[in-house]
Amino acid sequence: MMRIVFLLLAGIFISQDLVFAQTFKKGPYLQDISQNSVRIIWETDSSTKGRVIYGYKGSMDKSIEESSAGTFHNILIEGLMPDKEYEYQVEGESRINAFRTLPSGIKPVKFIVYGDNRTNLGDHQKVVDAIIKEKPLFVINTGDLVESGLSASDYQKFFEIERELLRGVCVFPTIGNHEVIDPTLSMYKKYFFPPQRYSSVKEYYSFDFANVHIVVLNSYDGIFTFSNEQIKWLENDLATATKNLDHIFSVMHHGPYSASNHGDNAAAKSKIVPILKKYNVDMTIAGHDHNYERGEADGLRYMVAGGGGAPLYSSGQSQYTIYSESVLHYVVFNVYGPDVSGCAYRVDGSVMDCFNWSKGSPIQDAGYGDISADDLSFDTPLIDTSDIGDDLQMDTSKADTEIVDTAMNDTLDAFQIVDTEEVDAHHNPTDVVYDIKDASDRGKDIDLLTDINISITD
Template identity: 30%
Template sequence: MSQCKPMKQLIVIIFLVQVSIFKLSAQEQQKIAFGPYIQQMSMEDAAVTWSTLEGEVIVTDGNGKNDTIRDYKQHKVYMANLEPNTTYSYDVLNDGTDEGKGTLTTYPEKSVPFNFVAIGDTRSRNNVHKKIIEQVQKVNPRFIVNSGDLVANGLSMKDWESFFEINEDFMRNTPYYPVLGNHEKDSPYYYDFFDLPNNERYYYFTVGDALFVVLDSEGLRTTIPAFTSDEMKDAYWHESGIDYMKTQKKWLEEVLKLNRQAGFIFIFQHLPLYSVKKSRVAESKMVREFWGDIFKRHGVQAFINGHDHHYHHAKDNGVHFITSAGAGAPLYDIDAVQPETVSYKKIEHFMNIEVNEKDAVLHVIDIDGNEFDTIKVKRRKTK
């Protein structure tokens, strides 16, 4: 008589996640959480936006560990019929406190000297990000452009809370222009917090006779499915958003033609066209081939990007290609200097850019306030 083999027991462990939603009192909801800060600045118009805490979600895992995720409500006020190159005070609360107060200065209608700041990859090291912003405030820029990866994870509200805590005093008086990076993850939070021109993904604005164009190098990319082979990943990544990128390229051609009388043109995007990080050289070449000679043909003076966490200056066909990504993310080694490379340094930094009557001077400044590189570009010859 044969014995029956014992059946193996299948043990299934189910982790229950409990979600609790708490509504705040009216008094708690009125308190400003982020801001106020300035968006949509122009010669005659501006927007002031701020966030209030709407509620909290408590997420409890199977081990009883709690995590609090806050929900915020956005508020925006648009101001019209302002005078060019004029400073205004505002108060979104008008309650006798300084909590809702700030100042804004409209852009000039004529070509007058001004300065702005370019930074990149503020991301994860909040202590570095904070020190960089402290140095930025000393040069009192007209506005700031962040070339992407503002936070470590665009889907994490806690990362955005840290970002706004660091920039609170600065942003209430200075317009802030962001660029979509890969770490933004195309998050709805990005579009909630920032009120940007055009379609918000890529856009442009002008100050005096200087043109500023922000591009989206990430595109409408989706998460690569797990079943995709390693051989197919590059093709999937490229082809998933190629139509979107072609539409953006056509838009850029039209913008550059329309603004052909601009004295200065600055282009911003997250991905570099020239990388000195060996593992990213091939990717940067693909990006460069996609854009082709568009920057040269239209007389762009400076192309500023992030993504590679260091400083790198390359020059090709009269265009300065500058990687400025040392404002918070861990720094990268430089291991693939290119023929177009002019200078480079593994260092935390930002750029203070002075736009003058005949030229623009790009001052590259380290975290301690010391200038370690300087780039000069001449005003474009326009018809």
């Protein structure tokens, strides 16, 4: 009996022609990822003309080269497809990196919120290492990324600690009071490229994915308050977003509610909260206080996620607090259709607080339809039940047979292959297409089309 083993093509293709001796000070890291584009950014110790090759996973067949040489490289890749995995390689590195574009429509998305990582570098590293294991689509940093916004070495440390994470996961930054130690935000603006589709400035911005809108505010663009210009922009931004999308999250460094050291932000409560409530924002997320807190005040869900590495503050308890704890942590959000769920984790992986709510339109059948092979792991090889190599079937009699949807961390506990192409093993088949039908209790019949490259071993 022949045994056919799936290879999901992770990192198999290696280009040898881009390997040069060159020191990478920062990156490569992702910024400004969207449904159709991403920026690849890196900094080198010597002047060179930057070049990126990229393409679908397993076939990097496109490239972009900068027009002039320099030490700071920022290449915008456009024309990508939503919710697809891509690979890229920058000139001077042999390593191939992968990222996934943001989805459109009703799709499951997992993202992570953390922040206030400044100061204790070892603790910052612990949080980043824990986040990497979670494999989020992207991360949101709630601010105070550096100890001093004036310090080049602080920015250097940030990108060194986050290097492995940011190769394939875009961080959406928030401006904290430690960034505005430099009122011009010159290094912040050099290294971070938040989305500018809805905003003409880098200080505050918004972006969309699936049926979700996220708006990131700057708590300090007035004199330690919100400028009238920003407030006007926020009102217009949310008025547009609510016409098309089901969920809205707002992020700001010093949020309206906190029972810890810094306490409530009076300006956020008086100037921002009425707008967030008017547009039925799901949750407002903050940092600034170096602890975790989740609560509900004035009919608005709020969260403080400031345990990313800065010296921890004692957690407090107000009339609004549902849960609080003083610990290094990160928060996982899962959004799918009307449903939002998530858990806050300590860096040791233990769960401290979970939450969920439902809102918006019902899940559409199409939601599961586009799960790709990249989201699946197979722990049992396909078994060829014939003598000549065709009639492939998955041996579902094995007790440990399972297919895991890693995007949803969900096991398809009942499934069948409904339409395999016949394969002649003697022709060393590749790129065989299977339709896998989910017959599990997730409530949907899923026609799952997977493009899977296989190899055959005896």
